[in-house]
Amino acid sequence: MLTVRAPATSANLGSGFDVFGVALERPADVVRLKKADRVTIEVTGAGSQYIPEDPDKNTVGAVAEALDAPAHIQIDKGVRPASGLGSSAASAAAAAVGLNELYDRGYSREELVPIAAKGEAVVSGDAHDDNVAPSIMGGFTIATEKGVTQVDADIPLVACLPDIVVSTRDARNVVPETARVDQMVETVGNAATLTTGMHRDDPELVGQGMHDTVVTPARAKLIDGYEQVREAALAAGATGVTISGAGPTVIAACAEEDRRKIASTMLDAFGERGVDARVYQTRIGRGAEVF
Numbered sequence: 001m002l003t004v005r006a007p008a009t010s011a012n013l014g015s016g017f018d019v020f021g022v023a024l025e026r027p028a029d030v031v032r033l034k035k036a037d038r039v040t041i042e043v044t045g046a047g048s049q050y051i052p053e054d055p056d057k058n059t060v061g062a063v064a065e066a067l068d069a070p071a072h073i074q075i076d077k078g079v080r081p082a083s084g085l086g087s088s089a090a091s092a093a094a095a096a097v098g099l100n101e102l103y104d105r106g107y108s109r110e111e112l113v114p115i116a117a118k119g120e121a122v123v124s125g126d127a128h129d130d131n132v133a134p135s136i137m138g139g140f141t142i143a144t145e146k147g148v149t150q151v152d153a154d155i156p157l158v159a160c161l162p163d164i165v166v167s168t169r170d171a172r173n174v175v176p177e178t179a180r181v182d183q184m185v186e187t188v189g190n191a192a193t194l195t196t197g198m199h200r201d202d203p204e205l206v207g208q209g210m211h212d213t214v215v216t217p218a219r220a221k222l223i224d225g226y227e228q229v230r231e232a233a234l235a236a237g238a239t240g241v242t243i244s245g246a247g248p249t250v251i252a253a254c255a256e257e258d259r260r261k262i263a264s265t266m267l268d269a270f271g272e273r274g275v276d277a278r279v280y281q282t283r284i285g286r287g288a289e290v291f
């Protein structure tokens, strides 16, 4: 029996659609794995009633198949599904890291990223790596077709998860098919600024680089109260605010001393719209850990 804790993640960070991601210090999924003749899955914890235990429909099933590593897999969800916090990816990342060790497959953390992404394809129809990469490797990750670049960044964050469900599949359907050249120029500038901020552990640069005028405005319409929450967080000192992953979580970067105030302000702003929410005061953290 082996236990793996794989963190929630926040993908995109505004300007890095389908490319940028960060591991969060909290919340996380805890996955226990035991060798078996076939794959069986048991799910408990946050939102477990909405998560299939059928290996063909759960992200961990595809990972076990890709690694040819049948096991009994017990998933304790710390990350609610359809949250924008990489819930499905956290389980896939934990399974990839755990089964690799249990069956002594010898893959590096970077090599496990496309394997875990096969799990993501099961739920969103697309094998994007931007959540599984940070959940496996930790820190800030840049996932491209060439592989993953990782930076051990340390930035305080607030992730506010409203009681709204947005599936990744739906949120991908509203992404515009084209963008103007001036938007492309702005996005390149913001993405470069954010990356520099991660190297310098500078929340100002990271927040500035989170601005996005292409994907985020289209998706904001799916989140009741997004604009109000964003404005409230910025007024409380956030250096940047955007949608986490496909939403509905709203994520803010900030200085350590402003984190608590931003967290309560975001909760209040959702509350004023009649939307219940929960908030995580967190920061960029480590990748999956085996116990």
Ligand SMILES: Nc1ncnc2c1ncn2[C@@H]1O[C@H](COP(=O)(O)OP(=O)(O)OP(=O)(O)O)[C@@H](O)[C@H]1O
Binding pocket: 009, 011, 050, 051, 052, 057, 058, 059, 060, 075, 080, 081, 082, 083, 084, 085, 086, 087, 088, 089, 091, 092, 123, 124, 131, 166, 167, 168, 169, 244, 245, 246, 247
């Ligand atoms: N192990 C798993 N954990 C969580 N959700 C799973 C798992 N396996 C399958 N699913 C399904 O995946 C869907 C949730 O995944 P989705 O990608 O929409 O959300 P997310 O992972 O929280 O967000 P995002 O990828 O935007 O950060 C739900 O339909 C859920 O039933």
Ligand SMILES: N[C@@H](CCO)C(=O)O
Binding pocket: 011, 012, 017, 018, 019, 124, 128, 130, 131, 168, 171, 172, 245, 246
């Ligand atoms: N980059 C993905 C992350 C969600 O899985 C998206 O925003 O659709």
